Amino acid sequence: MGAENEDRSRTGGDGGRSEEGRSRTGRSRTGRxxxxxxxENERADRRWQELxxxxxxxxxxxxxxxxxxxxxxxxxxxQGLGQTDKTIYIVTVVLGSLATGALIGPVAxxxxxxxxxxKPQAVVWASRLTFTGIVLLLATLVSALLLILRVATxxxxxxxxxxxxxxxxxLCWFALPLWVRFRYTSGP
Numbered sequence: 598m599g600a601e602n603e604d605r606s607r608t609g610g611d612g613g614r615s616e617e618g619r620s621r622t623g624r625s626r627t628g629r630x631x632x633x634x635x636x637e638n639e640r641a642d643r644r645w646q647e648l649x650x651x652x653x654x655x656x657x658x659x660x661x662x663x664x665x666x667x668x669x670x671x672x673x674x675x676q677g678l679g680q681t682d683k684t685i686y687i688v689t690v691v692l693g694s695l696a697t698g699a700l701i702g703p704v705a706x707x708x709x710x711x712x713x714x715x716k717p718q719a720v721v722w723a724s725r726l727t728f729t730g731i732v733l734l735l736a737t738l739v740s741a742l743l744l745i746l747r748v749a750t751x752x753x754x755x756x757x758x759x760x761x762x763x764x765x766x767x768l769c770w771f772a773l774p775l776w777v778r779f780r781y782t783s784g785p
Contacts, residue, residue: 641716648703648720652727656700659734662741663693674748682747689740696737699730735770739763 635643666689669675678686703723710719742762746755 637717641720644720645707645716645723648723648727652700652703652730655727655731655734656697659693659696659700659730659737662737663690663697666690666693666741678748682744685740685744685747689737689744692733692737692740696730696733699726699733702726702730731770735763735766738766 633640666686669686675683675686703726706719706723706726710716739759739762743755743759746758
């Protein structure tokens with residue numbers, strides 16, 4: 598308690614911040630009402646680290662999926678597929694390639710702009726690329742599932758099963774997070 602009072606008296610009693618929200622070093626603090634007291638650059642650093650962790654999960658999955666998809670064309674069974682299934686395969690591979698590009702994009706983006714003092718803007722663009730990659734990954738997974746189920750069975754319930762899985766992805770990846778966002782937050 599004594600050290601805290603001594604620190605307050607040395608810094609003017611407000612922990613080193615003036616009424617304008619500046620730290621002892623004079624750096625502007627964001628004060629977004631989220632309990633954090635960080636500069637714009639500190640916030641960008643934190644958001645970048647969070648984004649990279651998210652990308653690692655999605656990148657691994659999309660790279661494994663794309664690797665698998667690229668090998669399918671060289672199997673004997675592929676040659677016997679009908680034109681519709683081959684078209685679905687091509688669409689799936691293209692979607693997987695686009696998803697891979699979007700999810701690896703933030704790494705290249707960071708490498709190119711690193712040291713240019715644009716990290717807050719880089720985080721925004723990397724986040725957009727990541728979201729685009731997630732949407733493309735969703736399309737890739739649905740397309741791959743459609744192809745696999747069409748090849749595995751000729752049953753009429755395949756489109757319904759794929760639609761159900763698609764709805765599940767939408768619920769888990771978008772609807773639930775958006776509901777939580779609107780339910781428990783008041784800002785962006």
